[in-house]
Amino acid sequence: MSQHYENEGSAASRSKAFVWLMQRVTGVGLVLFLVLHFWVQHMPTGFLATAGEYSEILKTLLEASPEVVDAIADGKIKEALPGEHVITYSKVLERLRTPLWKIIDILLLLFALLHGMLGLMNVLGDYMKRVRLRKAVVFCCWAVTLFLAGQGIVVIMAVGMK
Numbered sequence: 001m002s003q004h005y006e007n008e009g010s011a012a013s014r015s016k017a018f019v020w021l022m023q024r025v026t027g028v029g030l031v032l033f034l035v036l037h038f039w040v041q042h043m044p045t046g047f048l049a050t051a052g053e054y055s056e057i058l059k060t061l062l063e064a065s066p067e068v069v070d071a072i073a074d075g076k077i078k079e080a081l082p083g084e085h086v087i088t089y090s091k092v093l094e095r096l097r098t099p100l101w102k103i104i105d106i107l108l109l110l111f112a113l114l115h116g117m118l119g120l121m122n123v124l125g126d127y128m129k130r131v132r133l134r135k136a137v138v139f140c141c142w143a144v145t146l147f148l149a150g151q152g153i154v155v156i157m158a159v160g161m162k
């Protein structure tokens with residue numbers, strides 16, 4: 001066996017096992033949260049605007065901005081079909097005012113960032129043999145991950161605040 005592998009009971013080996021396990025846990029969490037996200041965003045639930053509500057929004061936009069007429073003429077903005085449900089800013093805002101949905105969106109963000117970071121750590125461990133360089137790159141990646149998590153949480157929490 002190569003010297004690159006640690007003993008089974010070593011701290012490094014247990015750490016790699018924990019990272020492996022967390023990669024799987026975050027993967028399962030991502031699947032669950034993505035299914036929930038797609039269900040709410042793309043199925044006819046109370047969080048989507050109906051065709052009538054969307055038409056009212058378009059009428060208001062047409063009155064407020066002449067550019068909307070050109071956008072409709074160019075096919076950039078389309079009318080909703082009868083029975084179609086549309087994602088609108090007001091409906092997203094309504095959903096994100098609910099504390100439960102803020103928690104769900106924050107968890108989706110954290111699971112995605114953590115899953116990506118753990119995957120990156122696996123790749124770096126496989127291809128970067130220089131320990132100091134790998135540790136420096138992993139540190140930088142964790143710093144970026146924490147920054148993105150902080151920014152995402154601030155944005156999600158700020159939505160719907162008055």
